Amino acid sequence: MTRGFIRHFPGNLSEVKLIVNGVEYEFDLDPRTTLLDLLREHLGLTGAKKGCDHGQCGACTVLLDGRRVNSCLILAVAQQGAEVTTVEGLGTAERPHPVQRGFLDHDGFQCGYCTPGQICSAVGMLDEVKQGRPSAVTTPGDDLLSDAEIRERMSGNLCRCGAYPNMVPAIRQAAGE
Amino acid sequence: MKTFEYRTATAASAVLAPDAAFLAGGTNLVDLMKLGVATPDVLVDVTKLPLDRITDLPDGGLRVGATVRNSDLAADPRIRERYPVLSQALLAGASGQLRNMATTGGNLLQRTRCTYFMDPSTPCNKRAPGSGCPARAGDHRNLAILGGSEACIATHPSDMAVALAALGAQVRVESATGERTIAVTELHRLPGDRPDLDTVLDHGEMITAVDLPALPFATRSAYRKARDRASYAFAVGSVAAALDVADGLVRDVRLAWGAVAPRPWRATTAERLLRGRPATHENFLAAADEELRAARPLRDNAYKTTLTRNLTAAVLTRLASAGEAR
Incomplete structure (x- = not known):
């Protein structure tokens, strides 16, 4: 495990320790720094996208201590010691994550801008399903991976190209792996 | 975003500095800070306090800690069985990502999504008292039909709070001067001529929990x-x-x-x-x-x-x- 020491701003700084994709970092951060800006601007991890920057589009979705979140609405200083996984930490071109494999096999994207957020969201969502967590369309005894369930559970991720139809089987395929 | 000092709350009973605000999940507050609607000098993070549990009450009710995440509350088996209306309301709100951050207390204290309130380039009596309200003549398609005033017709945007109101939930509040309990239906003020005051809470009063009373027939709720x-x-x-x-x-x-x-x-x-x-x-x-x-x-x-x-x-x-x- 390598350690990075990254100091960017003079003045009112807060010390923050974070584990990003398995690597521990220490930062001296302007407290205004969002988790998204830390990932993109300080660590060069540009997978998570700044779409709306207001928690409305889901393009910035990453996993925080294993749960999917909008990184644009999270202050990095408030996440002392947390573990963050971005799309870069899920898989590689040679060894894609099952969700990445599913998106490739089913052509689950067009321009690709929302895709890292969609993939991180799907990974978090599949874990929620595994835990038996309900969604707004769940009725007891139903299949938690029906088309209606996948669509509802993924509604926090918008796709301007409208590639939704192919994401549904992509995610269901990943769930089976 | 205006700069601020970040602190961690050590106790619910601590004194809150004059221009300080509590930070929980941040899904509304951080957005309002980006927009320039909220401009605290100090953020006091309450998420490290031990308020993230759901516990049984002696009368058969449940105590929901203020920092229990919306997603955890919605998925709790006791909530799903005894208060399905609450689980359904939570799941009807926001997205999976937002519910993973948003908290019980923060959900109650979120601000209106009125377009004028959210836009500091326009007048708004809630955001800038006395500046006027363009909503009556302007964009009010999603604003209030009940309880509004000449000064303000903002709506409270929460789904969770509607279920809590139906259930007769009680909000537990703590500050440097003591503790008190407020019915959730009395927490939010009607605007009158002071729409800048969303709730009856004094500065520095922190929501620590929400108590759900025993209500056997709530198993049949939606x-x-x-x-x-x-x-x-x-x-x-x-x-x-x-x-x-x-x-x-x-x-x-x-x-x-x-x-x-x-x-x-x-x-x-x-x-x-x-x-x-x-x-x-x-x-x-x-x-x-x-x-x-x-x-x-x-x-x-x-x-x-x-x-x-x-x-x-x-x-x-x-x-x-x-x-x-x-």
């Missing part, structure tokens, strides 16, 4: 939300209800409405009318109509009166028939 798209949108109207029917008569009923008022609107007039009466669609409509006599809709939001009336009857009729099938 939340229904109308919105402009199938998912991930604020309500244009919503209904939280619990119904106790015996021999075709309403023994007890709890009814609250969302997206129609500055607070979750407990429909006490309708409840009173329904107790002891036959549980019929016609009676449900009549009760809703009576409650809605106080409605003062404007040019573009009169649809909410009809929508709320019809949603109410639909939800109660479904609950009534679900009961008879048992």
